Amino acid sequence: MxxxxxxxxxxxxxxxxxxxxxxxxxxxxxxxxxxxxxxxxxxxxxxxxxxxxxxxxxxxxxxxxxxxxxxxxxxxxxxxxxxxxxxxxxxxxxxxxxxxxxxxxxxxxxxxxxxxxxxxGCYCLTEPNAGSDAASMEATAVPDGAGYRLNGEKIWITNGGIAQLAIVFASTDRTLRHKGVGAFLVPTNAPGFVRRKMPGRELGHRAADHAHIRLENIYVPVDSMLGGPGEGFRVAMSALDHGRLGVAAGAVGVAQACLDASVAFARERRQFGQRVGDFQMIQAALADMAADVEAARQLTLRAAWMQDQGLKSTRATSIAKLFAVEAAVRAANEAVLLHGGRGYTNEYPVERYLRDIKGLQIYEGTAHIQRIVIARDLLGKDTVP
Ligand SMILES: Cc1cc2nc3c(=O)[nH]c(=O)nc-3n(C[C@H](O)[C@H](O)[C@H](O)COP(=O)(O)OP(=O)(O)OC[C@H]3O[C@@H](n4cnc5c(N)ncnc54)[C@H](O)[C@@H]3O)c2cc1C
Incomplete structure (x- = not known):
């Protein structure tokens, strides 16, 4: 080892x-x-x-x-x-x-x-009526001459407003559910690719671009298909194996940032005539945070190593994403508390860490969905939710 x-x-x-x-x-x-x-x-x-x-x-x-x-x-x-x-x-x-x-x-x-x-690039899977249950997607790809016509609606698409290239998932046969999905490479200047910013002010990831996209009878040639007919859902899920590792590692980074900020603050801030870091309750919070960071990092690097070895890594990657994100949620929550009133303003970065980490808990499969992926693998069922 x-x-x-x-x-x-x-x-x-x-x-x-x-x-x-x-x-x-x-x-x-x-x-x-x-x-x-x-x-x-x-x-x-x-x-x-x-x-x-x-x-x-x-x-x-x-x-x-x-x-x-x-x-x-x-x-x-x-x-x-x-x-x-x-x-x-x-x-x-x-x-x-x-x-x-x-x-x-x-x-x-x-x-x-x-x-x-x-x-x-952007990745267009989620729809208003198909989030965690992506296989129930309503976007369609209907054969038309030497290509397909795409129609439907995609939401929450990161980079969607600035992208030149979209991977769009759409169903060629809705009765087949995930077996009827195709993946298509679509230039975002194709006629009928209509995008606007997601409505509302977001909790976190505020510098990111999130778009609502309408596919209005977009024509794509047959060679724009990524993978074969009916393989789109496998394409989508394999992309998530890459992406979830990135999210797990990003969460390790957030947890580490919370620990760094909290240690610096605990060394510097004084109350009751001593550094707040001298109080045992604060020390326990820092020690728990440090243990979480290390465990999350090891799980993430192990999942990465398994992917490098070509080993089956879906469960390990979901475990890494689940644990690292939950560890970072705990760390961000504690970091804001540990900073007292200062943690409640953007004069210090910890409030942004707390807002941002909630996004990691939702995208690329929520924490609930990661548990389903892990449990299905344990129980010997198909890992496709
Ligand atoms: C910041 C951000 C960026 C995103 N970027 C992208 C992107 O680039 N491309 C893209 O395609 N999508 C993107 N998404 C969408 C994201 O992947 C979905 O929001 C996510 O998959 C959840 O879907 P949903 O919002 O429809 O929630 P729902 O699926 O409606 O879930 C609602 C609640 O029910 C729970 N739930 C659902 N099914 C089950 C179940 N079987 N068992 C237990 N609980 C369940 C969920 O965990 C959740 O708590 C992004 C989202 C966010 C917030």
Missing amino acids: EFSLSATQAAVQQLARKFADERVAPLSREMDEQGAMPLALISDMAAVGLLGGPLPAEHGGGAWDKVSAALCYEELGRVDSSVRGFMTVHSSLVAQCIQQWGSVEQRRQYLPMLISAESI
Whole structure:
């Protein structure tokens, strides 16, 4: 059993840490207040090699292993969940999915553009009436000549307002449920691709872009299909294996950030003539947080390692996502309390960590759905919910 990082993995960690601390951290509060992420930041992520990191060298990627990708997501997540979320969707849900399922031509056409950020990707699965139960989707793909006509509605689509390329899931036969789903690569400038910002002010991830998308009779040629006919649900679920690892690692980053902020505050703030960190109750909170961070990190890196070995890793990845996110929820909750009134304002970052972490508990399968995936694997049932 080897717990140390290879030189390549340590270099990726350093690269991501430097980018997070020097390039993202100074912008985080302003991005959260303004509700947007500068496109220049995305180009910079591409320029330093982060966006293409998990992709093969032949298309211009960094050929990172999964452990390296997890280390990168942890570093970004430690500083800003909106930025980490952008990259998880773009690089893991979209680009890695094209790498895994795309034809030689699709990979050649799309991966270099995604790696360089010339094209931004989004993943369109959720619908108003199909969230956790994605197989009940109502969007349709009806054969039309040498292609398909897509109709339907997608919601909560991260990067949806700024993306040039969408992976759209739609049913070619609704009676077949998940076996009738197709995945399609759709340019967002296709006639009938109508998008607007999600309504309402969001609790967290305020710098992220979340769109409501209408598919109004969009024509796509048959070679825009990713995977074969009826394989779309498998495409969607395998993308979630990549994405959930990114979310788990991002949650480790959030938990670590809560611990770092809490230790610094407990050392500095004095009450009753001593540092608040000298009170045993505060020490216990910090110790529990540190134990949670370590456990979450080990579970996440183990799931990443299993993916690297080509082992069946759906259960391990769901366990990592479930535990790491719940650990980060506990850490953020405690961190706000530990900061007292100061934790309640955005003068300190911990209130943003608490708002953001709720998003990780919901997307790419809620905490309830992760428990279902784990339990079905334990009980020997099909892992598709
Ligand atoms: C910030 C953010 C970003 C997102 N980005 C994307 C994106 O890029 N692409 C995309 O396609 N979607 C995206 N989503 C959507 C997200 O994946 C869904 O919100 C999520 O899958 C839950 O679906 P839902 O909101 O319809 O909730 P529902 O499925 O309606 O669930 C409501 C509640 O019921 C629970 N529940 C449902 N079924 C069961 C069950 N069988 N057993 C027990 N409890 C159950 C859920 O856990 C939840 O607590 C995003 C969401 C958020 C908040």
